[in-house]
Amino acid sequence: xxxxxxxxxxxxxxxxxxxxxxxxxxxxxxxxxxxxxxxxxxxxxxxxxxxxxxxxxxxxxxxxx
Numbered sequence: 441x442x443x444x445x446x447x448x449x450x451x452x453x454x455x456x457x458x459x460x461x462x463x464x465x466x467x468x469x470x471x472x473x474x475x476x477x478x479x480x481x482x483x484x485x486x487x488x489x490x491x492x493x494x495x496x497x498x499x500x501x502x503x504x505x
Contacts, residue, residue, distance in 0.1 A: 443495045453492050458485040465498060472499040 442452045444464070452460055457473055457480060465471050473480045474497040480488055490496070 441492065442490055443493070445497055452490050453494075455490055456486050457488045457490065457496070460490065460496065461485065461498070465500065470501050472501075473497075474499065 441448050441450050443449070444452070444460070457475065461471060461473065473485060475488060476495050
């Protein structure tokens with residue numbers, strides 16, 4: 441189990457951050473990923489595998505004017 445945006449989320453351990461993004465958000469290019477308090481660069485998402493009790497925050501930016 442991991443913690444995603446403050447909520448327990450099952451079935452994500454062993455998947456990559458890229459997998460998580462693909463499952464949880466439609467607009468991947470507008471999302472910043474934080475793993476255990478550290479921002480993960482986009483080019484690293486496919487290489488970072490989720491472990492039990494990881495904390496992930498997905499932060500999206502919305503433009504407007």
